[in-house]
Amino acid sequence: MIITNIHIENFKCYAGDNILNPGSRLNLLVGENGEGKTVFYDAILWLINGSHQQDIREIVSAFAIKNNTEGKGSISVTIRGEDADKNKIKLSRSFRWRETHSILQKDSPEELRAFLTKPNGERQTLKEQAAIQLFFPPELMKYSLFKGEGELRILENEDSLKNLVNLFSDARFFERVYDATKTIQGALKTVVDRSVAKNKKAKVDLEKLQKTEAANGRKKASILNKIKDNERQRENAEAIINDAENAIDKAEELKSTTDSIKEKKEEIERVKKIINAKPSLTNSLFDDLWILKDFEPIFMEFKSKVEEADVARRKIQSEFDIEQGRKQGIAEGISTLLDSEDTPLDINVPSQQVMEELIRDEHCKVCDRPAPKGSSQYEFMRGRLEKFLESQKPKSNRDIEANQEQALKHTFIRELISFNTIFSQKTLDMRELGIKIKESEKFLESRRNDLFQLESELDELEQERNNIVSQSDDSEETLSRKLKDHRGASNDLSDWKDDYRDLQGELRKIEEDISANQTKIDKLRDSSAGASTEKNNLTLINDALKIIEETKKKELLTFVQKLTEVSNDYYKRMNFDNFTGRISIELEDGKGLNPRINIFVITDERKMKAKHLNKSTETSVHLSVLFAVSKLAESSDLFERTPIFMDAPVSSFGETKRGQFLEVLSELENQIFITSKDYTQIDASGKISLSKPLNQIPGQNKFWLRLKRPFNDEQLSTLNTEIQTL
Amino acid sequence: MAEEIFHLWANKVPKYDAELKSLFETHANYGGGDEARAIARGKEFEVAYEMYIYCFFLGLYSKTKRAIPENHSKIDFSMSISTWGKKSGRRGRSDYFEIQSYMFMACVAETQTNWTDLEKGEIQVDDVVKTLMKTLEEFTNGGLLLLKEAYQEKPNSMRHDSSLANLIFQAKEDL
Amino acid sequence: MTREEKVLNSLLQHPLLKDKYGLSMESQVTLDQAMNSEKRIIKLLALLSQKATNIHSNKSDKEFLREIMKELNS
Helix, strand or coil: CEEEEEEEEEECCEEEEEEECCCCCEEEEECCCCCCHHHHHHHHHHHHHCCCCCCHHHHECHHHHHHCCCCEEEEEEEEEEECCCCCEEEEEEEEEEEEECCEEEECCCCEEEEEEECCCCCEEECCHHHHHHHHCCHHHHCCCEEECHHHHHHHHCHHHHHHHHHHHCCHHHHHHHHHHHHHHHHHHHHHHHHHHCCCHHHHHHHHHHHHHHHHHHHHHHHHHHHHHHHHHHHHHHHHHHHHHHHHHHHHHHHHHHHHHHHHHHHHHHHHHHHHHHCCCHHHHHHHCCHHHCCCHHHHHHHHHHHHHHHHHHHHHHHHHHHHHHHHHCCCHHHHHHHCCCCCCCCCCCCCHHHHHHHHHHCEECCCCEECCCCCHHHHHHHHHHHHHHHHHCCCCHHHHHHCCCCCCCCCHHHHHHHHHHHHHHHHHHHHHHHHHHHHHHHHHHHHHHHHHHHHHHHHHHHHHHHHHHHHCCCCHHHHHHHHHHHHHHHHHHHHHHHHHHHHHHHHHHHHHHHHHHHHHHHHHHHHCCCCHHHHHHHHHHHHHHHHHHHHHHHHHHHHHHHHHHHHHHHHHHHHCCCCCCEEEEEECCCCCCCCCEEEEEEECCEEEEHHHCCHHHHHHHHHHHHHHHHHHHHHCCCCCCCCEEEECCCCCCCHHHHHHHHHHHHHCCCCEEEEECCCEEECCCCCEEECCCHHHCCCCEEEEEEECCCCCCCCHHHCCEEEEEC | CCCCHHHHHHCCCCCEEHHHHHHHHHHECCCCCCHHHHHHCCCCECCHHHHHHHHHHHHHHCCCCCCCCCCCCEECCCCCHHHCCCCCCCCCCCCCHHHHHHHHHHHHHHCCCCHHHHHHCCCCHHHHHHHHHHHHHHHHHHHHHHHHHHHHHCHHHHCCCCHHHHHHHHHCCCC | CCHHHHHHHHHCCCHHHHHCCCCCCCCCCCHHHHHCCCCHHHHHHHHHHHHHHCCCCCCCHHHHHHHHHHHHHC
């Protein structure tokens, strides 16, 4: 049966009509936690099982109730499918609801309706259970619907594996044949014995042998009981040991998670420190002078205004000096110099020290030209130095008076020039600010994202720890008791194993005795006169019985081997490069017609039970066996392929393994529905997105289940999941 | 020592439009304090003059010079420019000396002044300082109006830690 | 091949048939062929297979027993 359409209406967080058209192979449903993946699975379960004890408010969408103007509506989950004969089947569970005065109640009874439409158009109504079974046969339901990794453990239950065998191998038919044959054998034996009893001596002998047979029978029964007891004791001991080991595992798991949490918190603190060390942007504007990022053009304007003013000032000053110079009758030579058209530099430029060096070296280092003694350049330089030294001399009162007249009253322009000088270099540094600021922002942004990521990882770890803690209600006391019990149980177990061996020995012996006695009986029967027909028939029946018993055993073995082979096929594909041994499904000896079936994993010649392995290996083992079951179910002609639903079955897998697992699944011919939270991500601002490009996400058909934004996760009535086909 | 025009300018108390007082009250933390207190009170600026400086540069970069209307009264926060930036517990000299200098240079750059007349004493230094202050106040006013607009029209974009920085960095681009 | 035939053919592979009865089953047999076989063991096994796999059989065990006995004695 292939599901062709799933329609969820007003069920929990799926308000309105939500439709999913799946493909015939792997359908991957991705989404963030809490946005509808598990509810999708719940919808299917509700379709199959109905509401039972659930309160109506737990099922009907709060969003729909709130937003429905008429105060009433309906809720339904419908699946449509097609079988191998091209019949179309529709299965739907629904009821109408109404809300009056804040009370929500059913407006119609909850019913499950099913229709089958033949290829020729003929339509028939199906009975509820019949319809469900078309999609999910009860025998296979255990193997088709899984909520979380934990539920995969059903295979550890001995009975379930036995059921499997009974379901799919032909061995069960042989059992019936055997039973029928045994009945006949009994009847024939009676007849033959009657004829034997006709001979007095033979009668006596027969009775003796029959007594022995009965005694042997009882003895065998008693041994079998002891063996049963022994098995029970061993199972108990193993359970205690397992329990203790699990508790230890849990304690270790808990410790490891607690350590991870501690590490994660430390990392978070580190990142927070980095973020907080950076001052707020507003502070940086002032403290780091980021506010001056775009100041350069303004400075340039300032600079040009100041330089313009300075040139004007120097011109005025120089005109004044020239005038003064003339008034004071300074030497011609210098006066000529002062007469030059160009606006001279201030007298202290270059500085005294520089002037002295230029003169000493007889070289103008500004224009890089020699100024040998006696040249006009040399004289010019010397004149300037003299003028400067002159200006430095303390003036006599007379001089001061004479110089009372100044060219300019103030020195504001010079003040502005000093600003120019001081801040020129600084302003050049401002150019780098733009880059610095951007880098700083980028750095902060990515630290913030890191922080968000770390915090959500921390949430997950804490969730995990809570799960571990809630799963084991072991107090310290209980744990230490379990450890003590473990020791005791281990010792007992080895004793019981010894006993078991002894008992097996006894069993073999009694069976030999029974066999030997039986031979005597047979001989007696043979040698007796009469009832030859019955004797012949009895021989025939005995042979038939033997054939049947042994063929059955063979069948069982063959099936188990087949199961092992197919399971390993899936297991290898799932594990790809990482060698994690091979699966071995084995029949336990000596249990007559119903031997125990165990699943082992063999690695490097060490044999371990699946449940004692690490979680992800255990899960892959279980999944492998399950897929093998599905394949065998299909080839048994008993069932059509059924769809498989798994809600987050591989959360313990790492990314690579998960990818491999999903690849294996997409190669299977089964229609599979899997949910996973690993292909979406959520960032600091709450925006969700796919964490991988679409073509890297496995599956023929992919769907994204997500809540419509905005929503408040504390208010059910704001929750509305939508299904997006990717 | 001759008086410096910078100090004359810095000793002034700049004013702003009284109608924009609420803007200061909403975004600047009066009554002294530090970042923690400002955050606790939900104010972006730790002190009023910070906001003043910010708005000055905002107006400056976006070339938004707006005269304060004649009929509006002007108020101030009684602190001269030279006192801006002194933070107790920090180094002694005014910590905003550089910023003050840049503000001064901007005023000079953006004000028409005949410097040689001033040097010659033909115009009074007080008058020049007055015009520089006018430039300061008008750019600040422009910035305040821009800030007010930003809060009113795009309140969501102003909620982030980086909003103010972004606003001022964008000023040049938005011309 | 029906289920009964499948079961029967599995049974017929048992070595005892060769060792004791000298029968070697090379190809698959149908139920009819087996029921009409001259070899009683084969006939018996055919009858037993039919009984066992026929889950909707209306015959009671007693009836079935009688039927087998009749076949065996014929």
